[in-house]
Amino acid sequence: MSDAALRAEALEALLTERGIVTREAIDAVVSHYEQDVGPMNGARVVARAWCDADYRARLLADGTAAIAELGFTGPTEGECIVVVPNGPRVHNVVVCTLCSCYPWPVLGLPPAWYKSPEYRARVVREPRDVLAEMGLELDPNVEIRVWDSSAEVRYLVLPERPPGTEALSEDDLAALVSRDAMIGVARAGEPAS
Amino acid sequence: MSQPTLDTEGHAAPPRRNGEIVFEAPWQSRAFGLTMSLCEAGAIAWSDFRARLIDEIGRFDAANPVLPEAGAEPAPYAYWDHWLAALEGLITERGLCSAEDLAGRVGAYAERPHGHDH
Known part of the structure; x- marks a missing residue:
């Protein structure tokens, strides 16, 4: 041992x-x-926001409360979850530069790379390069916003709904939402054709 | 000059699907469960634990800057070792058990015959 x-x-x-x-x-x-907590929780939140404009508005106004509507609450007091929406001109990405703060109720525990010194140091300094290395090439005109988590605030990225998904159910949409998309290092997936 | 790159192939590879195993060894899950159970029981405060975790990680970061020099290999980073050190420090500071008791028990466990885990 x-x-x-x-x-x-x-x-x-x-x-x-x-x-x-x-x-x-x-x-x-x-x-x-x-077994119970993981990115599938966040994927349900994202899919609901894509399907329900009122829910999306509540989610962006008070992420903690809107997430609790779906039954997902945190283990520790005093933290709120702020949801940051991606759009055609803005891409959001989340880090915790000091340790490993992360929106547990919706994503579970963070992956190893999120906690690594390389990611924590570099995504703030050179986010476009880091995202490209992780497979996400962004148009140079897209502004990248890096959100540093803290004891009080955890961030969840609301990815853009992929094109061609108008006919999908909320459950099918949730299956397109990866953990990485909700950290902001990937896009939500396209439906399998 | 090449930049240090994120480890996209090895153990820290960014997984492309949900459902990653979050613990690499059983002791890590026990240390995590113990920490959260102590918070739930009111024996320690999460904010105090987090402050200690930040201190532990901050010492590593200060001693091992992520350098842009060509060929600079990142120092090995053992997140859960920092977590465990933070937990030990808080438990002994709070008097939940003494450093001597802990050292004694670790020593006793280390002398168990090989293959004896419990």
Whole structure:
């Protein structure tokens, strides 16, 4: 076992033996984040906003409340989720330069690259280059806005609805919305033809 | 002069689909679950934990700047090690267990016969 694994096991044993937490509570947290919470939550929010103009307006006015309408709420107090919409002239991308803040209720836990020093340092400095390296080439005329998460505010990108999706149901639309599109490092997918 | 590039092929590769495994080792999920359980129980505050996590990561970042020099390899970054260090620091500071108790238990576990995990 690695030193870290030993230390984590020792901490858990000491604190459960003292009755400060229970193994069952820890199991429940892990299970929740491994199985119940993830980008599918955010995809439902995005698809609803694409289909329902009133919902979109509520989402942009108060992201936390509109997201809670669909049953997605956070584990910690005092954080709000702000939704930033992409458009023909503006592209949004999210980072946490200091650590790993991320809109857990709608995206789950962040991927490794989001937490990496390279992404945290470079997406602020040279977002267009970083996005291109990640496979997202943006027109030079599109303004890129980089949103730095904080203890109080987490950001979710509302991607543009792909062309040719007018006939799709909300469920089918949600399937086009990837985690990366809601961080702002990809576009929402085109429907399979 | 080439810029350092994001690792788009290796372990930090940006996945193209939803459903990524968020933990690379079981201890990471236990450390995460322990942290959130301690917050739920009111034993620690999430804001205090986050401040410590930022300190841990900030020390790494200060010592390992992302350099644009050609060929500069990024320093290995172990996010969950920083998380665990932040958690240990907060737990001992709050007196939930002492550093001595923790060190003693780690030492005892390290001496278990090979293959004995529990």
